Amino acid sequence: QVSQEEVSRLSKAPIQPPLLIHPDICKFSFIPRGIPPNLMPQTIISMFQDLGLISQYRIRMDTLAKFVLMTRKGYRDPPYHNWSHAFAVVHFCYLLLKNTHATSMIDSLEALALFVSCLCHDIDHRGTTNSYQVASGSVLAALYSSEGSVLERHHFAQTVCILNTEGCNILENLGQPEYRRALDLVQDIILATDLAQHLKKESQLKDMVKNYDATNSQHKLLLLCLLMTSCDLSDQAKSFENSKTIAERIYTEFFSQGDLERQIGRDPMEMMDRKKAIIPDLQISFLTSIALPVYRLFVCLCACVSVYLCVSV
Ligand SMILES: COc1ccc(Cl)c(-c2nnc3c(C)nc4ccc(C(=O)NCC(C)C)cc4n23)c1
Numbered sequence: 001q002v003s004q005e006e007v008s009r010l011s012k013a014p015i016q017p018p019l020l021i022h023p024d025i026c027k028f029s030f031i032p033r034g035i036p037p038n039l040m041p042q043t044i045i046s047m048f049q050d051l052g053l054i055s056q057y058r059i060r061m062d063t064l065a066k067f068v069l070m071t072r073k074g075y076r077d078p079p080y081h082n083w084s085h086a087f088a089v090v091h092f093c094y095l096l097l098k099n100t101h102a103t104s105m106i107d108s109l110e111a112l113a114l115f116v117s118c119l120c121h122d123i124d125h126r127g128t129t130n131s132y133q134v135a136s137g138s139v140l141a142a143l144y145s146s147e148g149s150v151l152e153r154h155h156f157a158q159t160v161c162i163l164n165t166e167g168c169n170i171l172e173n174l175g176q177p178e179y180r181r182a183l184d185l186v187q188d189i190i191l192a193t194d195l196a197q198h199l200k201k202e203s204q205l206k207d208m209v210k211n212y213d214a215t216n217s218q219h220k221l222l223l224l225c226l227l228m229t230s231c232d233l234s235d236q237a238k239s240f241e242n243s244k245t246i247a248e249r250i251y252t253e254f255f256s257q258g259d260l261e262r263q264i265g266r267d268p269m270e271m272m273d274r275k276k277a278i279i280p281d282l283q284i285s286f287l288t289s290i291a292l293p294v295y296r297l298f299v300c301l302c303a304c305v306s307v308y309l310c311v312s313v
């Protein structure tokens, strides 16, 4: 739980426009970790406001404040999958929604669902992978391993749990059909953050990009998943210094998992094994085979859509 005093302090604080919080906040090169952690909740509220989501969905300020604080509390503190990762992902989503054609490709409810998904997509992450949940026979594996995407199902379950907590339901003023659709979108988007699932969709994503059809709900969903993944990997789209720092945090998590796997008598994968992993090689293959294609797809989609927009106007 979060204290009522903390909630009222955050909900009463005047909402500053993002640019007053940091002059570079609207630049894609901005490193969100440049915002001091104690200012992150009010910066998130400022982004909600700037995107017009608070007025459009009649979100009460005290409810939004409690939701953001409960979400922050829901994150643990592993080296990488922590609150500052969630904030970085939300910030990139804010920039996408502010700066690209994305807003002409998705409607405002989808934008709300994407923004909330970015905030909540890794809640209660333990710093270990889906395969480790199953290998170690964790509680989460017992709950979700039959459906797969064990961690992502838990992240979504935690999100629903927060929305159902007294005074936290930021979606409470949506009509029933919109509420249902928003929750389904958040579920689909958070489940899409399972990288293994993203990799299975490569061909569908390429097809969607080539002939994007805004009336095709499958295309819409593929687009939202592509946007989510580009936000989740966005630390790799910044300065080399930032990408290197973040990669080091990721491998700190991976190597700790490798140590745990050895302790339970299992042989860790190379990328989890501090004795075998060569981080530069692993990162070159991750960036070329996974990260770059994500951003290439998105750039290609924007090009296609801007041609489409020019032609259609
Ligand atoms: C979108 O969901 C996630 C979930 C977890 C992580 Cl850590 C990441 C993520 N974010 N940044 C990175 C960087 C810089 N390198 C990574 C190297 C390998 C892998 C990995 O999971 N490889 C196995 C997979 C291909 C089956 C993930 C990496 N990663 C993204």
Ligand SMILES: [Mg+2]
Pocket (backbone or CB within 6 Å): 121, 122, 193, 194
């Ligand atoms: Mg995740």
Ligand SMILES: [Zn+2]
Pocket (backbone or CB within 6 Å): 085, 089, 121, 122, 193, 232
């Ligand atoms: Zn993430």
